[in-house]
Amino acid sequence: MADLNYIRKEIERMRTQVGRQRKEILQLQRAGISTASAETLLSRMLGKIDTLCDQRDALKKTDTNHNKGRVLGGRRW
Template sequence: MSVQVGRQRREILQLHRASISTASAELLLTRMLAKIEGLCAERDRLRKVQGGPTKGRVLGGRSW
């Protein structure tokens, strides 16, 4: 997700430098960031409820 957000920011900057209106692109980026924050909060809440690991595990990694 962070790669996609960074890509969007760079594209908005290019549009801004070219004097092209970036209002709709900035609005889209704001919505994307809000969605990401909501998903991260939901993930953290679920981890807390389920008692799962908070960090250090990799998807499909070893459990030792």
């Protein structure tokens, strides 16, 4: 299974791509061009993000060092 930091970076990268895809769909709609294939790609991208978020959440639950020894503000005592 992938590293927690890798999954977080991948989620961030995919969200950036989703934003670009949405802008492209708007441009196509303004130009009067069909956006069916672009919307299909967007839905697949959003599904991939959901899968990555599920993986991230599962890794966070199994990570024993995640909240150990921390107080509000993230300090270690």
